[in-house]
Each structure stands twice: as structure tokens, then as C-alpha cells.
Amino acid sequence: MDLVELERKLIAAAxxxxxxxxxxxxxxxxxxxxxxxxxAPEYAVFWARGLWRGAFASIAAxxxxxxxxxxxxxxxxxxEFFADQFESAxxxxxxxxxxxxx
Amino acid sequence: MQGAEAHLGFGSEPCFAKxxxxxxxxxxxxAAVRAGRRECxxxxxxxxxxxxxxxxxxYARRESEVEDIVQEVWIKAYQKLxxxxxxxxxxxxxxxxTVRTCYDFLRAHRRNRERAFSELTKPExxxxxxxxxxxDTANENADAARQLVERLLDRLSPSARLVITLLAIEGRSVxxxxxxxxxxxxxxxxxxxxxxxxxxxxxxKIATEKYL
Numbered sequence: 001m002d003l004v005e006l007e008r009k010l011i012a013a014a015x016x017x018x019x020x021x022x023x024x025x026x027x028x029x030x031x032x033x034x035x036x037x038x039x040a041p042e043y044a045v046f047w048a049r050g051l052w053r054g055a056f057a058s059i060a061a062x063x064x065x066x067x068x069x070x071x072x073x074x075x076x077x078x079x080e081f082f083a084d085q086f087e088s089a090x091x092x093x094x095x096x097x098x099x100x101x102x
Numbered sequence: 103m104q105g106a107e108a109h110l111g112f113g114s115e116p117c118f119a120k121x122x123x124x125x126x127x128x129x130x131x132x133a134a135v136r137a138g139r140r141e142c143x144x145x146x147x148x149x150x151x152x153x154x155x156x157x158x159x160x161y162a163r164r165e166s167e168v169e170d171i172v173q174e175v176w177i178k179a180y181q182k183l184x185x186x187x188x189x190x191x192x193x194x195x196x197x198x199x200t201v202r203t204c205y206d207f208l209r210a211h212r213r214n215r216e217r218a219f220s221e222l223t224k225p226e227x228x229x230x231x232x233x234x235x236x237x238d239t240a241n242e243n244a245d246a247a248r249q250l251v252e253r254l255l256d257r258l259s260p261s262a263r264l265v266i267t268l269l270a271i272e273g274r275s276v277x278x279x280x281x282x283x284x285x286x287x288x289x290x291x292x293x294x295x296x297x298x299x300x301x302x303x304x305x306x307k308i309a310t311e312k313y314l
């Protein structure tokens with residue numbers, strides 16, 4: 001069987017029989033109805049989306065502020081703090097004795 | 103003209119020559135849809151439905167599938183209308199969208215293509231028999247020939263079917279196919295070569311199964 005000729009004949013058959021361009025009745029109405037359905041505003045979704053965005057924005061702002069605080073605010077040296085406290089406690093008794101002598 | 107272009111909202115690039123070739127009423131409708139008047143889309147839909155249906159029927163057999171494809175095309179056209187730049191007629195833009203939607207359909211609905219050709223009907227077998235004996239007498243206008251080629255196309259891979267349909271059956275140029283599909287010209291040529299090879303393998307299988 002000559003396959004090249006068979007291919008040629010079958011392609012010619014497809015060319016000779018183009019598909020129909022008939023349109024079902026009122027199909028454009030169906031398309032428009034579908035578009036209306038797809039683009040109808042969903043108020044619940046609208047509000048939910050807005051609230052979630054607000055929540056995420058608030059959390060992000062809190063994180064940023066906290067990070068800035070941690071970077072910018074001076075951190076007390078804990079060892080110096082305890083040393084000062086210890087010294088004050090130790091010398092408190094001496095200070096009290098001096099006051100009594102006077 | 104520049105004022106009209108700005109009014110229609112098709113970008114700032116001057117394309118006056120192209121605009122002259124286009125239907126001004128159509129451009130007005132598109133501009134109105136883009137401005138939010140959805141009802142202006144219906145005349146466009148009605149105008150191009152036959153063309154879109156004819157294209158979809160090349161790639162789907164069941165009418166329900168054809169209607170699904172056509173509806174999908176128009177939904178995408180509406181959603182992507184803001185990307186239409188009026189550098190070419192609206193019909194070209196729409197046909198590009200249609201071909202790509204049909205291709206997506208083919209890829210999503212790959213059926214079992216391994217059905218044996220022993221399911222050929224008697225008229226198809228008779229036509230092949232006649233072709234085998236006297237190729238010149240086998241009528242390419244016969245229903246059997248048409249059914250055979252549809253069966254053959256159904257068996258091709260999506261890209262092969264698309265390129266054979268556009269190049270061989272619709273008689274488009276490689277450049278046109280490239281524009282319609284979004285594939286580069288070299289890719290179209292490679293796919294065309296592979297599609298023809300695939301088709302020859304299927305035809306060889308028909309010949310083998312018929313004579314077994």
C-alpha cells in the first residue's frame with residue numbers, strides 16, 4: 001500500500017470536508033450569562049479578603065516595630081547592672097553607720 | 103487620529119495604518135467593554151461565534167465538548183481583552199486565543215489513543231480495500247475517507263494533531279502557525295516533521311492491521 005498516496009488522499013478528504021460553522025441558538029446569551037455569573041461581586045469574599053489583609057498588615061507592622069526596638073533601644077549591660085546593685089547593697093550598711101556617727 | 107486612538111485606549115504607539123484597516127465600530131465596542139460596559143461584548147461574541155465554532159470542531163468530536171471549548175474561548179477573551187493592542191485585527195487575536203484553547207483541550211483530554219484499527223467500520227475497510235487495489239479510484243470525497251482521517255487525527259498526539267491541522271489541512275504557512283500557536287518557527291518545523299513521522303507510523307499500522 002502506497003502510504004504517501006494514502007496520506008495525501010486522507011488529507012485531501014479532510015480539506016474537502018471543512019467543519020460546520022453553525023452556532024446553537026442563542027449561544028451568545030449563554031456566554032454573556034456565564035460572564036455575568038463569573039464576575040458577580042461576592043461581598044462576603046470582598047470583606048473577608050479585606051480583613052485578612054488588614055490582619056496581616058498589622059502583624060507585619062508589629063514585627064517591624066519590635067525588630068526596630070530591639071536594634072535601636074540601648075541594652076543595659078547586665079553584669080554592670082548586677083555589680084552596681086551588689087555594691088549599693090554592700091555599702092548601704094556602711095552608709096547607715098556613717099550617718100549614725102555623725 | 104491621535105485623539106481617536108487615545109479615546110479608544112489602545113496604547114500610545116502610533117499604529118494609524120493598522121487602525122485604518124480595522125472596523126471602527128468594533129474598536130469602539132472593545133473600548134466600551136474595557137471601560138466596564140460588559141453588554142458591549144455581546145455583539146462581538148455574536149459576530150465571531152461561527153468562526154470560533156468551526157475552529158473548535160476541528161479538534162473535538164462531541165458537540166458538548168465543542169460548546170465547552172467555545173465558551174472557554176470567550177471567557178478568556180473577555181478576561182484578557184485588556185491585552186489586545188489593536189496592532190492586528192481583533193479576529194487574528196481571537197483566533198490565536200481559540201487555537202491555544204483548542205490545544206489546551208487536546209492536552210487535557212488525551213484519550214486512550216491505542217484503540218486498535220480493527221474497530222474500523224465496513225465502509226472504511228471497503229475504502230481502504232479499494233485504495234489498496236486501485237488508489238486512483240478511491241474517492242477522497244467519500245464519507246469513509248472523511249471518517250478515516252478523523253480517526254487518524256484522533257490518534258495523533260496533541261501537538262502533532264494541531265500542526266497537521268493547521269499546516270496540512272488548513273494550508274497555513276509556518277509563520278502563521280508560529281503566530282497562532284506561540285511556538286517559534288524552528289519549533290513549528292520540528293513539530294511538523296515529527297507529526298508527519300507519527301502520521302506515517304499510524305498509516306503503516308493501518309496497513310499492517312488490515313492485512314493481518
